[in-house]
Amino acid sequence: MTVNYSTPTVNQLLPVAGVRLGVTEAGIRKAKQRDLTLIELAVGSRVAGVFTQNRFCAAPVQVCQQHLAGHDIRALVINTGIANAGTGEPGLTAARATCGAVAALLDLSDRQVLPFSTGVIMEPLPLKRIVSALPACQAALRGDGQGWFDAAQAIMTTDTVAKAASQMADIGDKTISVTGISKGAGMIKPNMATMLGFVATDAAISQTLLEQMVKEVADASFNCISVDGDTSTNDSFILIATGAAKNAEIKTASGEDYAALRDAVAAVAVELAQAIVRDGEGATKFIEIRVEGGIDSAECKAVGYAIAHSPLVKTAFFASDPNLGRILAAIGNAAQFHASLGDLDVRTVRLWLGDTLVAEYGGRAASYHEADGVRAMAPAEILIRIDLGRGSAQAKVWTCDLSYDYVKINADYRS
Amino acid sequence: MTVNYSTPTVNQLLPVAGVRLGVTEAGIRKAKQRDLTLIELAVGSRVAGVFTQNRFCAAPVQVCQQHLAGHDIRALVINTGIANAGTGEPGLTAARATCGAVAALLDLSDRQVLPFSTGVIMEPLPLKRIVSALPACQAALRGDGQGWFDAAQAIMTTDTVAKAASQMADIGDKTISVTGISKGAGMIKPNMATMLGFVATDAAISQTLLEQMVKEVADASFNCISVDGDTSTNDSFILIATGAAKNAEIKTASGEDYAALRDAVAAVAVELAQAIVRDGEGATKFIEIRVEGGIDSAECKAVGYAIAHSPLVKTAFFASDPNLGRILAAIGNAAQFHASLGDLDVRTVRLWLGDTLVAEYGGRAASYHEADGVRAMAPAEILIRIDLGRGSAQAKVWTCDLSYDYVKINADYRS
DSSP: OOSSOOOOOGGGSOOOTTEEEEEEOOOSSSSSSOOEEEEEEOTTOEEEEEEOOOTTOOHHHHHHHHHHTTSOOOEEEEEEEEOOOSBHHHHHHHHHHHHHHHHHHHTOOGGGEEEEEEEETTSOOOHHHHHHHHHHHHHHOBOSHHHHHHHHHHTOSSOSSOEEEEEEEEETTEEEEEEEEEEOSSSOOSSSOSSEEEEEEOOOBOHHHHHHHHHHHHHHTGGGEESSSOOOSOOEEEEEEOOTTOOOOBOOTTSHHHHHHHHHHHHHHHHHHHHHHHTOTTOOOEEEEEEEEESSHHHHHHHHHHHHTOHHHHHHHHTTOOOTHHHHHHHHHGGGTOGGGGGOOGGGOEEEETTEEEEETTEEOTTOOHHHHHHHHSSSEEEEEEEOSSOSEEEEEEEEOOOHHHHHHHHHTTO | OOSSOOOOOGGGSOOOTTEEEEEEOOOSSSSSSOOEEEEEEOTTOEEEEEEOOOTTOOHHHHHHHHHHTTSOOOEEEEEEEEOOOSBHHHHHHHHHHHHHHHHHHHTOOGGGEEEEEEEETTSOOOHHHHHHHHHHHHHHOBOSHHHHHHHHHHTOSSOSSOEEEEEEEEETTEEEEEEEEEEOSSSOOSSSOSSEEEEEEOOOBOHHHHHHHHHHHHHTTGGGEESSSOOOSOOEEEEEEOOTTOOOOBOOTTSHHHHHHHHHHHHHHHHHHHHHHHTOTTOOOEEEEEEEEESSHHHHHHHHHHHHTOHHHHHHHHTTOOOTHHHHHHHHHGGGTOGGGGGOOGGGOEEEETTEEEEETTEEOTTOOHHHHHHHHSSSEEEEEEEOSSOSEEEEEEEEOOOHHHHHHHHHTTO
16 A cells, blocks of 8 residues: 555656666566666766664675765665675675676776665575676666666565656756655664665765765655664665766855755655655555654654654554544653653643644643544544644654554565 | 463462452443452551653552652552543542542542553543442452452453462561562553553561562563553552561561562562563564673663564564564664664674574574574564673563554554
């Protein structure tokens, strides 16, 4: 199931000058499935990334971080089926060998290639199959919307729809394009949301600012989502700037060019991040949690995540049951995840479901009627708003409900 | 479903001299259900408790904490159906009025009564029905095993079996008894595990040591369990010592009397805590997670809970699928809940499933075969052992799997 999301058509996806993509069937875990993607970048492209905080981060994540330090990335290779995580030294060797195979094919050095994997943890990467299939990927390379469309499909695992988005923006006298793809579905959680996300623009921007932008955009998009509170070993969000649009290179974060590019990149990233939640494993509802009135945004986010991660809240949403006390309990529970909330005075907390004030002064609002709650819980998209009443900071979290299908998908995933 | 647990028979429950219990049908939320319990304590009884850390803690929890400060508790009153949480000032008034009604009946002062509620949050407590039903509770008061057995049943909510346990111990030249009851099922999580637990002994012990003992025992029992990571608004664990056994009062924690009593109380509390997990909503497996080799027990517990709270791990257990990479991912994820784990070196971590070494050096153990994993995942009781390889501290966590029925129970709970 997917909540109010469908993949853009090929024509809605903008090419990004300097980026070509090719996919093929490598038979990594299952036959007859496009599971290998190659992305080739033009000379002079700049790349920045943010990665999972999981201590058992995957071999490709470790290799990515090493190779990014060289500041001269020319290709990305992405496989599904096997995560190459929890694979120790042999996993690192396999990830490096994958880069070596791509480098040999494209006449690059190993360190100019970034590897990505997603799938089952603790299984060895079938290196031979990947290496054998790479020439087919290379032969399939294309720079148009179809290339992006194919790649969006080829990086899916338990996703039910391919996720892609494009934006245009004016930078100086040039019109630049931004196109991105992502995969998600399960194991979605902050720091990073589990997922792979690749966003490219033809704008020219300095390496330093690109690295700043990838963090800012991640915090406003992929780091606002949660499906089940699990942080994957492989989460990666990569931002590519080829510079092919030939705008005057963006060198300062205070100017309007930086803002225009960041807004376009963020619009793509938010759409991709929300698409991951809308396509969350078993999701039937899309829930936006807005937390206002906190001392800082970190405590607002902690409250949002305490709600988003509560299985009791999530099952109530699945049932469209206005069992709103569970939300209050989750708010009260957030202190264990964020120390500053230890002195939260629940009498100042107000809770709205859509436009309906549900709770204030530590209990149910006098104006609240169950019928309003029933009405507010019915739609596929639900807004929860909390005012902590003790400051001016705010944060957003996007999540989904917990359904029978979540259990079914995750109990059956390997079979 | 319940994993390897059945309620003791009436004959297996020891009376505790100085404690009488009575139950009745008050019609609090549903008809024809015993939902109100009165516990009467003899003069001179001592009581200590630990309570939920949830900032939205329920009205009865707040009243309990105030009344316990008076050190002269003579009665407990427990209702199911309505939690009297998220009910603001009117909720506090209702909890105090319940104490007042009990006090009037038993010729006590209001502050000698402790109130407890469990059930739906944010609904008003039906005070009149409780007050009307209290005389029937009083008439039913009895001090034998049947009294405990009835109370164990009357405090159930979504529990499928009543939970009770007894122990005997020798203190000096006296044999003392310890009997306890608990309710749990959903919303089970540390600080406190969501539940009500009442354990009484006829041993004599000083108030100071009783307060120390309730914390020690909670940390070794109810604070080691998790069903779904939610911390309730109403969790309470109460330890009662009537002194009726007339042993020489225990006044020092270093002597063997304190140890003997603590061990007996802990044995009852561990049995009750494990029974809650075994009867976790939808549980089909009972899982013990032992984490060793940590720098301190807090980080060991954080690793245990990161595993116990991962929906991906829990669904894999439900499916009996040795998708053990999910456990590694959960271990790697624990750093976000406990800062000291930020420098965890995954190469020193070893993971066993039962007796089978599964992972070491950051990846799958060379000796591990999938068939061993399949065999280890099959039983209803599973032991996971982790050695963090960086210290000598340890901790245990008990949890259960996540099944279709968890979703069903929680999606349907109010209907």
